[in-house]
Amino acid sequence: MTDKPVLQPGPSHPITITANPARVVVSVGGKVVADSRRALTLQEASYPPVQYVPIADVDRSLLERTDTATYCPFKGDASYYTVTVDGKQAVDAVWFYESPHPAVAEIKDHVAFYPDRVDSIVVE
16 A cells, blocks of 8 residues: 655645635536535636535535545545435535645635536636
């Protein structure tokens, strides 16, 4: 068994996390899955910014945890949820870090949504 690398954000791979005062609404299958004014915006290197919504602001009745797992050396082990609305599934549309690396500890208890797997992520 090999240890997974843990990398720190820095000048070559900056990561910033800021409170987003705007309202973030995520919809799947025409239904609101998340609605929050407490989201965090994570900006990682040159990737598009990602809204991390507190799990408390998500309709958990629509989520089903999957066996999918990935690893980010900057953030840690990610787990996934599928969203089901009226029998239609957005497979692995939601990811989260149960135990994120210390450098990004703020995203604990938050989830993010793949824009191409949900109807919309609206920041108002």
